[in-house]
Amino acid sequence: KQEVTQIPAALSVPEGENLVLNCSFTDSAIYNLQWFRQDPGKGLTSLLLIQSSQREQTSGRLNASLDKSSGRSTLYIAASQPGDSATYLCAVTDFGNEKLTFGTGTRLTIIP
Amino acid sequence: KAGVTQTPRYLIKTRGQQVTLSCSPISGHRSVSWYQQTPGQGLQFLFEYFSETQRNKGNFPGRFSGRQFSNSRSEMNVSTLELGDSALYLCASRDSVYEKLFFGSGTQLSVL
Numbered sequence: 001k002q003e004v005t006q007i008p009a010a011l012s013v014p015e016g017e018n019l020v021l022n023c024s025f026t027d028s029a030i031y032n033l034q035w036f037r038q039d040p041g042k043g044l045t046s047l048l049l050i051q052s053s054q055r056e057q058t059s060g061r062l063n064a065s066l067d068k069s070s071g072r073s074t075l076y077i078a079a080s081q082p083g084d085s086a087t088y089l090c091a092v093t094d095f096g097n098e099k100l101t102f103g104t105g106t107r108l109t110i111i112p
Numbered sequence: 113k114a115g116v117t118q119t120p121r122y123l124i125k126t127r128g129q130q131v132t133l134s135c136s137p138i139s140g141h142r143s144v145s146w147y148q149q150t151p152g153q154g155l156q157f158l159f160e161y162f163s164e165t166q167r168n169k170g171n172f173p174g175r176f177s178g179r180q181f182s183n184s185r186s187e188m189n190v191s192t193l194e195l196g197d198s199a200l201y202l203c204a205s206r207d208s209v210y211e212k213l214f215f216g217s218g219t220q221l222s223v224l
Contacts, residue, residue, distance in 0.1 A: 031209045031210065032209070032210065034212065034213060036215075041200075041220070042217055042218070043116075043118075043202055043215040043216050043217045043218050044202065044204075044215040045215070046212040046213060046214060046215075049211070049212045051210065089155070091155075091213075093209050097168055098160070098167065098168060098209045099145070099157045099160060099168045099170070100145070100157060100213065101157070102147075102154060102155040103154075104154045105154070
């Protein structure tokens with residue numbers, strides 16, 4: 001059974017700093033890994049999708065990496081802004097049953 | 113393209129009642145999946161439909177059911193509501209496992 005873990009559960013950093021969020025998963029047989037952000041009471045917004053054959057994806061100030069063999073992914077946020085404050089979740093699509101398994105998320109607060 | 117649309121946005125029911133939630137996916141997306149989000153359990157997969165067929169099902173009791181119509185719109189039904197069913201129910205769509213998953217804003221269900 002796939003298990004996805006995100007540590008830390010919460011993180012506060014001053015505005016302007018670069019930061020890294022971590023995601024680990026137990027079963028490397030995945031199609032892909034996706035990073036989402038969720039604002040309070042809202043749905044999820046997809047940030048980046050990394051296919052299992054890829055090592056990283058970039059979008060603006062965001063960079064996500066994937067090391068399938070070690071079961072890890074990181075989301076790097078450069079030059080953080082208060083608008084980046086949200087909960088960040090990673091999810092893997094399991095090979096074979098195609099459902100997404102989510103981590104519990106990291107609640108990020110950027111301090112102005 | 114319009115995003116994933118979920119109705120209603122908020123719902124208040126009492127124990128024992130039943131409820132139907134609706135989801136309209138992004139035009140052209142054939143896969144619709146449903147998730148339950150609670151503070152204690154996080155995001156949990158309910159089921160996924162593809163071209164009107166249930167392709168995957170999570171570990172929820174039979175009180176939770178769904179269906180998908182020929183236009184890809186989906187409904188989720190919960191019968192004999194329990195207090196523990198209070199949650200944010202999220203619907204998501206995509207065209208294939210290799211593509212990003214797009215979420216609606218969710219239906220906040222409160223069971224009193």
